[in-house]
Amino acid sequence: MKTLSTVVFFVISVFFVQNVYSHHLGEEEFPSYADLSSEDASNWFCKKADREPCPDLLHFDISYEKLSSYHFSKHCPSVAKACAVVSVKNKSCVVYSKRSSNTTNSTILHEVNHCYGWQHKTAYESSHDKPWKVFKALVPFVNKGAI
Numbered sequence: 001m002k003t004l005s006t007v008v009f010f011v012i013s014v015f016f017v018q019n020v021y022s023h024h025l026g027e028e029e030f031p032s033y034a035d036l037s038s039e040d041a042s043n044w045f046c047k048k049a050d051r052e053p054c055p056d057l058l059h060f061d062i063s064y065e066k067l068s069s070y071h072f073s074k075h076c077p078s079v080a081k082a083c084a085v086v087s088v089k090n091k092s093c094v095v096y097s098k099r100s101s102n103t104t105n106s107t108i109l110h111e112v113n114h115c116y117g118w119q120h121k122t123a124y125e126s127s128h129d130k131p132w133k134v135f136k137a138l139v140p141f142v143n144k145g146a147i
């Protein structure tokens with residue numbers, strides 16, 4: 001699972017350098033388990049990311065692809081059940097899951113929260129919770145109001 005986060009993080013970092021675009025969070029209501037009140041987005045958190053949707057910081061188009069193990073491993077670490085690949089360039093996020101593995105709603109929710117711009121503290125399964133923070137690579141852009 002360590003590799004999984006690295007991949008997602010890497011993809012985000014790469015595209016961010018090339019494409020900064022304007023987007024404002026607007027007047028959305030945020031759930032009580034998330035706190036976006038700090039001036040610095042590195043202090044934002046989402047406490048229930050394992051069970052509830054976090055605020056969508058990106059508003060990207062999200063699509064879902066269930067793939068054979070072979071094709072899955074072209075996009076995600078083969079040990080993962082699912083992964084999210086975020087492309088800032090395309091303003092999209094693809095959630096890939098493995099056809100052979102039992103993909104539950106909570107697995108998908110987990111990946112969708114990555115698509116929303118959130119990341120768990122560590123890459124290990126046991127530490128997926130609490131709270132999730134904004135992807136490090138996104139923080140400077142959120143702070144500048146560029147996203």
Ligand SMILES: [Zn+2]
Nearest residue numbers: 110114120128
């Ligand atoms: Zn994850």
